[in-house]
Amino acid sequence: MAAAALGFATALCWGLADFLGGLRTRLLTLPLVLVVSQLCGVAAITVVVGLGAMEIPSGPDVAPALIAGVCQLAGIAALYRALAVGTMSVISPISASGAAVLPVVVGVAAGERPGALQVAGMVGVLAGVVLATRSAGGEARAGSYREALALSAVAALGFGGFYVGMDAAVDSTDPLGALLVARIAAAATLAVVLVIARPRLGGSVPDLPALALIGLLDVAANACFALGTETGLLSVVAVLASLYPVGTVVLARAVLGERLAAVQAVGVGVALAGVALIAAG
Numbered sequence: 001m002a003a004a005a006l007g008f009a010t011a012l013c014w015g016l017a018d019f020l021g022g023l024r025t026r027l028l029t030l031p032l033v034l035v036v037s038q039l040c041g042v043a044a045i046t047v048v049v050g051l052g053a054m055e056i057p058s059g060p061d062v063a064p065a066l067i068a069g070v071c072q073l074a075g076i077a078a079l080y081r082a083l084a085v086g087t088m089s090v091i092s093p094i095s096a097s098g099a100a101v102l103p104v105v106v107g108v109a110a111g112e113r114p115g116a117l118q119v120a121g122m123v124g125v126l127a128g129v130v131l132a133t134r135s136a137g138g139e140a141r142a143g144s145y146r147e148a149l150a151l152s153a154v155a156a157l158g159f160g161g162f163y164v165g166m167d168a169a170v171d172s173t174d175p176l177g178a179l180l181v182a183r184i185a186a187a188a189t190l191a192v193v194l195v196i197a198r199p200r201l202g203g204s205v206p207d208l209p210a211l212a213l214i215g216l217l218d219v220a221a222n223a224c225f226a227l228g229t230e231t232g233l234l235s236v237v238a239v240l241a242s243l244y245p246v247g248t249v250v251l252a253r254a255v256l257g258e259r260l261a262a263v264q265a266v267g268v269g270v271a272l273a274g275v276a277l278i279a280a281g
Helices: 002-027 030-052 059-085 088-109 116-132 137-141 143-169 175-197 205-231 234-241 245-256 262-280
Strands: none
Touching: 002 030, 002 059, 002 088, 002 205, 002 234, 002 245, 030 059, 030 175, 030 205, 059 088, 059 143, 059 175, 088 116, 088 143, 088 245, 088 262, 116 262, 143 175, 175 205, 205 234, 245 262
8 A cells, every 4th residue: 555655646746746847947947947956856865865864875886876867867857848848748648658668678688578568568658659749730840849759759768767777776775875876966967067058047036936846846756656666566656656647737738728639639548558558567
C-alpha cells in the first residue's frame, strides 16, 4: 500500500510540476524558471539528506549520479520550453513515452531481453506518438509546433538518461544521497551555462513562490519514486509514476482550455497505455 501511495504521489507531483513549469515559461524566461526551481530543489533535498544522515555516493559510484543530474537538467529545460510553445496535452505524453523506452533500449544493448508487456508497450508508444503528433489545419506548419516536437524528443532522451543513471547510482548507495549528487550536478551545470550564455533572467519577487513550488514538487517526485522502489515492488511504483502526464493533460484542458483532435486524443491514450505496459514489464 505504501509503495502504491508513493507511486501515485510521484505522478501527482511530476504532473503538477510540469504544468506549472510550462505555464511559467510562457510568462517568464526559461533561465529564471530553471534557476529558482533548481536551487529550491537542491536546498530541499540537502535538508532531507542532512537530517537523515544518509549515505552520499563516493568514488566510482558518483559518476552515474552526476550523469543522471545533467540528463535531468537537459530534459527539464527542453520540456518546459516545449510545454511553453506547444500543446501540453501532446508534449507531456511524448516526453514520458520516450523516457520509458530509453531504459529498455539500454537494457537490450546490455544483453537484457524485454518481456512481452514491454514489447507491446513500445509498439503502443510508437503508434501513440505517431497519432498524437498529427495535427489539424495549419498548426503542423507552424514553427513553434515543430520546435515543441523536437524539444519533447530531447526531453525524452534527458529523462531516459536520468532513469538509467539513477538506476545505476542507487545500486550501491542510498537513493536520496544519489539524488542529492544528481541535483548538485544539475545546478552546477546550469550555473556554468548561465555564466557562459549570460541570458536575461527578468522576473520579480512576486514570481518567486510559484517557481520555488515547481522545484519542490519536482524533487518531491524524485524522492517519492526513490523511496517507493525501496519499500515495494518497482513494477507497482513505476506504473503509477509513469502516468504523470495525465495530470498535465487534465490541467491543460481545465485551465488552458486545450482541445485535441480525435486522432490526437486516441494517440495520447495509446501512448500513456504503452508507458504503463513498459513500466509494468
